[in-house]
Amino acid sequence: MLRATLAGLKARTARLLLSSVAIALGVAFVTGTLVLGDAMTASLQEQFTKADRNIDVSITPARNGDSGAKPLTDEQLAAVRKVPGVSGAEPRLTVAVPIIGSDGKARMATGIAASSEHKLLPVDLKEGRFPERDSEVTVDQRTARVNDLKIGQQVEVLGKKDDQRKKFTVVGTYDRGIAMNQSFLYDQLMFMPNVLQSLIPDDAGGSGYSEIVAAAQSGVSQDQLAGEIRDALGSGVQVKTGQQAVADTMERVEKQSGGFTMFMLTFAVIALVVAAMVIYNTFTILIAQRTRELALLRCVGADRGQLFRSVLVEAVAMGLFASALGFVGGLGLSAGLQALLNAAGEGGGRVLLPVTPTTVLAALGVGVLVTVAAAVLPARRATTVAPIAALRSQPDSHDEVARTGKLRIATVVLLALAGAGALLLGGRVGQQAGVVIAGVGTMFLLAAVVALGPIIVGPLNRMLGALPGAVLGVPARLASANAGRNPKRTAATTAALMIGVTIVTLVTVVAASGKQSANDSVDRQMPADFQVSSMMYDRPLPADLPGKLAGAAGVDKAVPAATVYGQVGGKGSDFEQIDGVRGDGFGSVVRPKVTQGDLGKLGAGTVALDENKAQALNAKVGDTVPLKAEEGQPQQFRVVAIYSGKELPAAMVDLGSIQRIKPDAKAFDRVLVKLRQGVGAADGKAAVDKALSGLPTAQVVTAAEVKEQINKGVDSMLQFVWALIGMAVVIALFGIANTLSLSVLERTRESALLRALGFTRGQLRLMLLVESVLMALMGAVIGVALGTGFAWALLSMISGEEIAISLVMPFGQIGAMLLAALVAAIIAAVAPARRAARTSVVSAMATE
Incomplete structure (x- = not known):
């Protein structure tokens, strides 16, 4: 039986090769991620521990409650240098x-x-x-x-x-x-x-100093010296041995790099799930094509267990080959990613390829286990058909199909109920926990759609195939019929692509919505044309700067403003943003929507409250509320206005009241500049830059620049995620190509008959191309719909009183994604279509 299995593997090498590539890509992702994670850990440990490698004792300030840590002093440095056993001590700052x-x-x-x-x-x-x-x-x-x-x-x-x-x-x-x-x-x-x-x-x-490091004299241990220094300095400091400092640093590094590795492995798991679906589909098709062969083996004495093990042996062999291929590819992937990261960091980094036994075992184990797991159901199915029925190639009975349908529908209902319940529960709990619960619900719903696939691909195929059929004629109509003739096979093929497109759509829609929300927030928070601030908090802007800016050509107003954080409503309240603006800025450079009172009445001893804060305090116009900074005493302010809007400060006061709330606050930390009507942004910027000459730390920011910076950051993140999930999409496209290739072999006589009836080679190629496009479109359309729905659910949970994120559909990006799927589907169909068109009609008609 083993010899028969190995002979069968040799005969089906070409058929299994494309499927092996799918697993190899998934294994390459896992291997590359693990090697990259180990390389990052080694590199970061080398870099981070460089600071502590030669020290014997590290002294840092200890935190003292809410007051924080005080810098170390020259007196403490001198005391350390006098400790017996210290050969040298130096400050770090x-x-x-x-x-x-x-x-x-x-x-x-x-x-x-x-x-x-x-x-x-x-x-x-x-x-x-x-x-x-x-x-x-x-x-x-x-x-x-x-x-x-x-x-x-x-x-x-x-x-x-x-x-x-x-x-x-x-x-x-x-x-x-x-x-x-x-x-x-x-x-x-x-x-x-x-x-x-x-x-x-x-x-x-x-x-002061952030740290003092000391070296021990010969013969003095680190623990001994640390104890002596601890006794000499007393309380208020934290003393560690050099070994402790290095160990603590390595622990932090491992957590950081471990988090990155887990993030990357999430996408690797997605790629492996997609690859498993491709393998499952491949073995299902191969088992169906080999029904007579397997039945013949049963007739000559092979039992069901031998057939089952035979299929699993094929899966193990395929998994080992794909894992070895993927392992080598993963090393190349890791090297390439490190080279890209080094280039992005302006060069200078090394490419490390640490290969641990864990990585090797993970690569081989994952590849083999995923392949074998994907082959179990097809292998079991191969043993359930009676030999005589298989030799006659009889289809499944109606009763079996009905039982399968009922089981499938029951599975779909259970998964859908579990997913919907998780989504509803996620919406009721806190944001972080809610998102996690909703994520689990999303996976259940995605599984429900995958299980529902054979039921929905028929109607969807007819809908998508109508236009090509009307335009391209008989080849397109036959392509639609072929795509719908085996719903289970088509659903399994399209499900892999659907998963990838769902995740891409989810991330793309959430990113577009978040970007729009951030841009709207910038517009609300920066109604002025320009905002001038210092790039460093401890280098404040000069007191005469507002006057200079107000006198610049084309400037209508230059209003100083400041922000502090304090308790609005007395002791026990959260620390929230309190903005102070000079009186003439309200209504011009600061324009919240006023629901009660009048912002024009803001002055000494008065405050305007955010609507949500006013409701929480049960405060109304005319009431008095206390404002308190961390270092200051509560100050009473009379409410003169209440305003509404998202992402606005909890309270607004006149600029002069800021130092009353927080005595050590800067007089102002920014200047809001509004240009005169008709003055262009370029001319206004030139005038402001001229007024800032001689102030090297002053920086000018516009709302457009802030939005551009936000958009660039979101786009970079989006491209990174696209690249990660792209592996799953590529594997799914390999699955389409694989299904078409196996279908071409399966339909060899059918294709020959079409040729004999008058089909040209071009029409045969067109039929297969349209079939590939229809399968890709089915997966992409369902994926876009699911991804959009999941994005809406996620955004609904994230949005609240403090953050408003509305659903934004990036139609251009989604359209480009669908177009890319079509092009990729056409490319995936080229080789199978070429093979089908080149096959001799006579030899094909003679094929079993």
């Missing part, structure tokens, strides 16, 4: 230090402190040396590359104030790794410690 570009504008950068103990530095020297004088600076490799800096050149940075500029000579470059999450995306420079302290603005909240 990160300061925002803007670089001045050739255009005179500032570019965000961070500065770190140099050290005489080079081994304690969180970086590796690559070229030149570290700074030794106050006029010297060493820059990291990325900063040197982006700014085209070389050793010996000078770099200009801002001092304590914007009008203080200092020049430093570059004396070396280093590889910084990733020591601090908040700074690795920015340029970085290393200064002498005293110089770095002198660059901290007065408004930054004082000096």
